[in-house]
Amino acid sequence: MSGRLAAGIPLNDVIAFLRAEGFNEIGSIRVLMHAADLNLAEGKQAIDMSPAWQDRREANEALRQGLWRAALATSETDDPDAAHRGPSPGHESG
Numbered sequence: 001m002s003g004r005l006a007a008g009i010p011l012n013d014v015i016a017f018l019r020a021e022g023f024n025e026i027g028s029i030r031v032l033m034h035a036a037d038l039n040l041a042e043g044k045q046a047i048d049m050s051p052a053w054q055d056r057r058e059a060n061e062a063l064r065q066g067l068w069r070a071a072l073a074t075s076e077t078d079d080p081d082a083a084h085r086g087p088s089p090g091h092e093s094g
Contacts, residue, residue, distance in 0.1 A: 002034075029044055
């Protein structure tokens with residue numbers, strides 16, 4: 001991939017090639033990080049904004065939003081360490 005990029009092939013064409021070859025989003029990000037010397041955020045953004053992955057963009061965004069909401073709901077407790085300690089004393093399980 002480094003050679004393709006060095007030869008002037010546009011990044012979006014390289015991303016389309018990776019998808020056509022069966023790379024998933026994570027695999028494509030890894031290749032881009034190495035071949036184009038991108039950091040994780042840059043590689044992720046290149047995939048997210050790529051026309052080759054446009055069909056997954058909406059679903060990925062919905063997943064990110066759901067995870068964000070779940071993380072916020074989990075953190076909204078009077079005792080931020082409660083999840084790390086387990087059930088409170090006197091709590092009967094089973």
